Structures are given as C-alpha cells and as structure tokens.
Amino acid sequence: MKRSLVLNRLMRLTLVVFLTLAFVNCTSEKIKEFTDQTLNVTDYLKDNDDYSMFLEMLEVTNYASFMNTYGTYTVFVPNNEAVKKYLSDVGAATVKDVPIEDLKEIVKLHILDQVVATTDFTDGKIATPSQQGQFLITGAANIAGVSSITVNKTSNITASNVIVGNGIIHVIDKVLRVADKTLAKSIEADPNLSLFTEALKATGWYDVLNKPLGTATVTTTTGGTTTTTTTKIGHLSVLTQTNEVFKAAGINSLADLKAKYSHLHDPMNPADSLNLFVSYRILPKLQYLADLAVSQSLETKAPLEVISVKLAAGTILLNEETFNGVLEKGVVVNRGLSDVTASNGVIHSVDQNFFIKKRIPAPVYFDLGDQPEFRQLTSVFRKPGTSAALKKELFKDVTWDGSDALTYVCATKGSSSYQDRAWNGDIIEIFRFRANNTQNLKFKTPVIIKGKYKIWVSYRWKGTKNPTVRTYFNGIALPRLVNFQEQATNTINERVLESQGYKSHISPFTNRFNCRLVGIVDVLTTGRHTITFESLSNPGDTAWMDVVEFRPVDMDQLYPRLESGGSGLVP
Template sequence: MKRLLRLPDLLRLSLVVLTALVFQNCTPEKIKERTDETLNMTDYLRANPEYSMFLEILNITNYASFMNTYGTYTLFLPTNEAVKQYLNDVGVSSLKDVPLADLQNIAKIHILDQKINTTSFSDGKIAAPSMYGQYLITGAANINGVSYTTVNKTSNIVASNVEVGNGVIHVIDKVLRVADKTLAQTIEADANLSLFTEVLKATGWYDKLNQPLSYDPNKEGSHLTVLVQTNEVFSKSGFTTLDALKAKYSTSGDPMSATDGLNLFVQYHIVPKLNYQADFATTPVFVTKAPLEVISSKLIKGQIYLNRDEFAGVLEEGVAIVRELSDITCSNGVLHCVDGHFSIVKRLPMPVYFDLCNQPEFAANVANYRKPGGIQFGYALGGFSEITWEGSKTLKFSWVPNNDAWNGDQVEVERLRPTGLKMVTFTTPVIIKGRYKIWVSYRSNGSASNEVKAFFNGVQLSRTINLRETANNPNGTGAITDRVLESQGYKRPMYPFKVTSINSRLVGIVEVETTGRHKFTLHSDADGGQAWFDVVEFRPVDMDQIWPKFKGGLAGAGGFVTRAEAPTDN
C-alpha cells in the first residue's frame, strides 16, 4: 500500500479509473423496460413489432424520418391487423402494391401536427386538422358492453395517450380512410337522399357540389356545408316527387335560375366554409348561399337545433341536426342530415353575443383553452386570422381564464394605448340586418385606459368606455336598480352579481345594413395598461337590453339566466 501511495498522482488516478471500470463491467446490466419513455414515434414503432406494417407505410412514403424528429405530433396508429384488413379491402396482398399517392394520403390522415390527448376530445371534430387537411371526428360507441372512443365513426381506439418523445399515440383497430368523394357524389350514393339528389340536379347545384376543392389567394378553401333532407323527411311534409317540390317552390319555371324559388330552396341548405356540429353548437347564426338569408343555431340539452327561434312570443320549433347521420366529411366539404323539412324564413334582427375569446387560434390551444386549470397564453400581431391591430408588433393579445366572465374567460389587450396596441379590430359573427344597441362587457382595471372609443365598420360610436369604472353593486350603499342603470348606459351583465364581476357599457346604436360579418374596433388615445374584455353584445333595439344575463364560469359555459329564473334584479 505504501508503494501505491508513492506512485505519481497521474498514475494513481489512472489505476482508480481502471478499477472502477472493472467493477462496473462485473455489475449486471440494468435493462430499460419501458420503450415509450423517451423514444420518438418512429423509434417507438421500430421497438414494437405489432405496428411494423404502419412503420412500413412511413418508410415507403419517406415519412419515417420526420416522424422521428423533435416536435409535437398526434399519431392515430393502426395495428398490423388493421393494416392487413385495409389491404384486403383494396384487393392487394402487400403495401408495395398500393399506389404511392394512396399510401401518402393514408399516412397524412393519421397524423396531426399537434399533441392532443383524449381528454381534449369532444363528441365531434378534433380541434386541429390532420396533416392531410381533413378533420377527424371522435365519438363514443358501446360494443358488447365495452365503451370505446371512435374515430371517424369507423375506428375504435384500443390504447390511448401513449407518451413518446415527440407527442402522443392513440392505437386504433381500423385504418382511417381519406374522404375522396365530393359532396354531390356522397349525397347521390345514399338511396335515402334520392329526392334531394334530383333537386340538386334540377337546379344545377349537383355540378357545383361536385367541384374539387380549391383555394383562393388568401388560402381560403372552397369548402361547403350541406344540410340534407332524407326522402322520409320530404314525405312527411307532403313531397314525394321533384314535380311536387317544383309546384311548391319554383317561381319562374326555370329552377336553374339563381333567383328561382326552388334554386333558393337549395341555396338555403348550403352554408359556406367547413362547419361541423361543434361549429353549429357554438355559433348562433350562419350565412347561407341564399343571398342575405341566414340560419340560426342553438344547442339545447345536447341537441343542435336550426331555426328554433321565438318571434312575437311564438316559438318556431325549427329542425334538429341528426347527430349520428351528420359530420360526414367529403373531399370538398361536410354533410349533415336534419330531421325536418325547412325552407327560407324571413328573419328579423336577432341578438348576437360575441365572446371575444371565440377565436380559432385560441381554440387550437387544447391544453389550456376553456380547460380547468388552463393558464394564460397569447399571440403577437399576425397570429390571428380574425383580429388585427395598429401599434406594437411584439405585444400580445391573450386568452385569460376568469371564472367571473362568460364561458370562464376573457381577452387581454396588452397595453391598450397609443404607444402599445392602439387600435384592435375584430371580425364579428354574422349579424342580421337591422337596428342594434351595442354593449361592451369588460373587467375593470385601475390602470387601464379611461377613454376607449368603439367603431362599427369604421364609424365611431357615440359613447366611450372608462375601463377603470367598476360595476355598480346592487347590494351596496350606492345601489342602482337595473332599469335606472340601463338609462345611464350601464348594466350588470352577469348573474349572480359579484363584487369582482364584469361591467357593461352601452357604446351606441347602429343600423346594420347587410346581413353578414362586420368589423368592430376598440381604440384608445389615452394612456393605460392591460385591458380586459369579455362579450360584445348586439341586441335589437326593441329587445330587452338587460335580460337574459350571462352565467359566469366554465360550469355555466354558454349559459344564460332569464328574468323568470332570477329571484332578484341583481
């Protein structure tokens, strides 16, 4: 031992390292049992032979490499048995016999460019589209007493939320198929829609619904949404032939004419853009292809109703979307089936409650948007499709949770002032032509701007907003009744009232000259910090401006309280 201590330091260090290596090599190797802890998707497939056939698809299409890179993806992963069934369905014996373009489409329809766990699924479309561009639809099914989450109504998820290094995997028992039939072809293929098909052909709309998807310079797709009626629905209303429909609706004798009544009947069943049931559940009014004609939409106890409205105290029942026969994705749009006959009805002005948080970019953040425990997030200028502003390009427009606000959230304009975000412009939902009072709901902030101007389609409205003003407390010493408060241009929009509640200011009256979407702007020339807004209300001038009030928080999401339901005015 003394000899060892007399050795030079460098030599002693080398002997210590060598000894450690010898002992390490004699220690049993610890095998990492979990292959999905850090592996990226492609390596995970390589490590699990039960998914080798989908791995072969990725290899053939050259997608294997990018699915192994850093990112946040969701993969709906078919088992080998599912791929074998696909091969049997298309009549080939191996993946090499499938055209490359088909395999590329198959790969892309199974991949989303976002990480989405099943906790973010709803009974409808997933918030983010597949890499093919089509949305996937989730639902629920009970098979032999076992509950499954379904995808596109054909595949069952048999293993979910498998975490990998670059996202999450959901294993499915059937290969998803790309929707390659047009709206017209899909309708014609259903024998129960034969009369609707005849009407489409008689009016020239079959050819229009048979066009391939195209995009304009702004990358806006030519998607259409069609609301179809089955033969049975037509029959219940007394229409069993095309001639019967012509006799009822054709006004010119030429159904091909865009102004003919039968042509307008078809136009009224077609809505621009891609709208799934989830969209009908959250958007109150939709413009149709019939000029200046709209369809209203309401979600009542889980059922979506179209044109279910009350006028002059009389309830129009409307028609319901048949859930199980809807959300049918086509190559150029989406198809829904309704349970009743409907046609153009003259529309009076209707209230529009524009929750400023209803932005597609916010909704795409499925981890936080309207989720319990969701945290604030936002985007800078250029990050929104329906919001623009003048001023800073680096300050953010953000989603903020607030349990006192409608739907449990509010928007934050970071520094609404001349040296910050000076002027923010929103694209409204569809507003039916008519005369409206406009109310802006906000959460007060003692350091916010005390002079915010409002504009409708570029025209300044008559009143300004002082974002430092709090809502009048109906239980305080300075309490004012609802009606007196309204006469002063204010109201308490939430029920029940809380001292931290939202305030609302009447900013003016406008004449909406055309039915459609419009521009609403908030502008500040005064200094101020963060500005928090909730809802912009467009209420017809002859409507009660106070009731219904809004329910606050996620628990009451989208809900209202009527005067009859409220024991007091506060």
C-alpha cells in the same frame, strides 16, 4: 516471529488494495450517454411484428426515418390484418403494388402533428388535422356488449395511448381511407339521398359541390375589355336530408319539391324558392359538428340568410327560437349520419324538413372574451381565478396595432377587483390602450341579422390613467366616445340616464362597470361585421372591456339586463 508474520500479511493486503485502485483508475469510465431509452415510433414498430406491414408503408413512402426523429406525434397504427384487408380492397398483392402517391396520402392520414390521447377525444372531430389535411372523427361503438372507440366511423381502437419517445400510438383494426369523392359525388353515392341529389342537380348546386379545392380562373369581356380573375374554391358544408325526411313532409319526388317551393318555376334562378331551399343548406367553410355546436348562428349560401344554432343536452338544434313568447322548436341534426368527410367539405344530415325562417332584427350580446382561441384553453376559459395572454398572431377574428398580447381574465369569485361581476365573470384586459401598445383593436362580430341597432359598449371604469375611445362599425366612426374613466351611477333615474347615453348593463348593479351608447347603425346584410376601438389618448394603465350589445332600435334598451357573474339574462 508472530509480529513479523502479521506485518507481512498487512503489507500484502495493502499492496492488493493499491493495485486494485490503480487498475480502476486506468480503466476508461463508462458513461450513460442518454437519459430516455423509450423507442421512437419507427423503432417501436420494428420491435413489434404485429405492425410490420404499416412499418413497410412508412419505409416505402420514406416516412420511416421521419417518424424516428424528435417530435410530438399521434400515430394511428393499423395492425397487419388491417393492412392485408386494405390491400385486398384495392386489389394489391403487396404494399409496393399500391401507387406511391396513394400510399403517401394514406400514411399522412394516420399521423397528427400533436399528441392527442384518448382522454382528449370527443364525440366528433379531433381538433388537430392529420398531416394529409383531413380531420379524423372519433366516437363510441358498442358491439355485443363491448364498448370501443371508433375512428372515422369504420375503425376500432384496439390498443390506445402507447407512449413512444416522440409521441403516442393508437392501434386500429382497419386502415383509414382518404375521402377522395367530392361533396356532390359523396351525396350521390348514398341511395337514401337520391331526392336531395335530384334537387342539387335541378338547381345547379350539384356542379358547385363537385368542384375540387383549389382555384378557378374566370374570364369576362365587357366593352371589348377582357378581364381575368382568379377565385379560390374552398371547403363547404352541406345539411342534407334523407328520402324518409322528405316523405314525412309529404314530398316524394322532384315534382313534389318543385310544386312546393319553385315559385318562379325556374329552379336554376338564384331567386327561385327551390334554389333558395337548397342554398340555405350549404354553409361556407369546413364545419364539423364540433364547430356547429359552439356557433350561435351559421351563414348560408342563401343571400342574407342565417341558421341559428342551439345546443341542448348534447343535441344540436337548428332554428329553435322563441318569438313573442312562443317557442318554435328546432330541427335536430342527426349525429349518426353527420360528420361525413368529403374531399372538399363535410356532410351532415337533419331529421326534419325545413325552409328559410323570416328573420327580424334580434339582439346580439357579444362577449369580447368569447374568442375561439381563448375558448380552446379549457383550463382557463370561464374558470374563476384564471387568465391567459395571447399574441395577436394567434387570433383569427381579432387584430390590433402594436405588439402587446391580449389578455383574458376570469376573475375569482368575490374578487376585490370586481371583475368577476362582469357578464360570464370574464373580461378582456388591455395593457396600455394607446398608440405603440394596443391600438385600433378590431373584432369580428357574431352574425347580426340585417336591421337598425343601437350599439352599447361596456367597460370596467378606473378613475385615472384610462383611455377615451372612439368606436367604428365596419370602418365608419360612431358619434359618441367612450371615456373609460367615467363611473356608473344608480342615483339618476335609469330612463333619464338612458336618454343621456348611459346605462347599467348588468344586474345586480355595481358601479364598477359602466355602459355607453356609441351610436345607431343600419346593418344592411345579415352576417358577421367588424367593430373597432381606437384610443384617442395615451393612458398609462390597464383597461378592461366586457360586452358589446347590438340591440334593435325598437327593443327596450335596458331590459333584459345581463347577469352579473353569470351567463343568463335578467328580466
């Protein structure tokens, strides 16, 4: 009887287990259909009441759905108090009262098409422009002992690096405003620049700086024939100086300015010294402090004249040069008064009055690997043991035939390849320098001051399967060829070797690098030029190039040498 009860209990337990399994198997399986529950920008704003007014701005401009899709964005989100202050400033009761086109421009100014964390900020321009097209400026402020990051010098970041599903959010306490005044109007609006404004008007440059971006149609009639041309009006950058800077130079009025500089007594004449005084302060292109800091020299609107640039302990110095052993101190760019965005450019300020420097030909040591596209790869550029290959579509100032990438190499110290012995420790690597691979490799040079120069091309030689190359300057073939299979030597007297068109360009000497004189050129205008290399053979191996030197013909062609593996010059 006892055994029968145990069996009955066992059967009932088995039945319960069977029915449970059957029920589980008949129930539809719940599958998690997503792996990331992080909210995108729009949904994040919906979940946070403090940002409801910026969300309304996105909705009114039809950006709300756009900012809820896949992407990699940086959004500067003004809180509700910031939006209320903005509405008050523009005389609007609600977001919908703001003209829709104005609202769209404001919204686009707050969005970048790339994730930029605060750790990527520098004291100046963010490298990626806003969707509106204008760049944002970041900096640091200390108010009552509290430090904060500023944006466009007016807004503080109150919360940063908020990760969302399609990018990152920085919360700000003031709505960013689109720069809608031209350079001329922006300068005129500053009472501290009143004398500079008078100089602009007296020389006709005010009208130039007042032209909006776009195109202009010019019609001319010659001999009964009418010709119409369209000219693009692009960005400009202006180096202004305050009334106090003029006063320190003994200039208190436009009359003083004319007396000092207007040698033709006709400021509207482009050849008049006062006109040149102004045009020397106007730079082509959009150039923020971050751009000035990495430039060796700046082209100006003064014909054939440039401004040299030096970065010293974080200070940008203009025209600081040493001539005949005498240091000519440079003019300091005032960071606090610079990087002011206008609708057609950017405004800077200098702390000292200055005029055009009389320039004599000066050497240019053109490191071929020092290209902006390589320089922006901060984990690679001049970091030993690294390399990067970029397609030609990515370059602004380098072009070539063929589809191969151009490779930058910064060799490991003590490398068996000896590539680390190059100047700055880096080289350009060219895979099969020949037709159908890489051919007609053309570089835009740094600014070269007008004059007569000898051009030297240095390379890492290899005994076989390397090219013979012809060099062109501004499209004109130079007389001497470069044989990448020729080895350097120090067994021949260096002056005898120079007379034969060879030298060692780096010190200490290594026979792994050779340097060839390709010709003498007369540079007719101060500015950037082109140098092109054409392979005349069909080698099967990699070629390497280091530096192109432009040395004035009356300068010693051997000294100073370039520092092997370093960035200096060796007397």
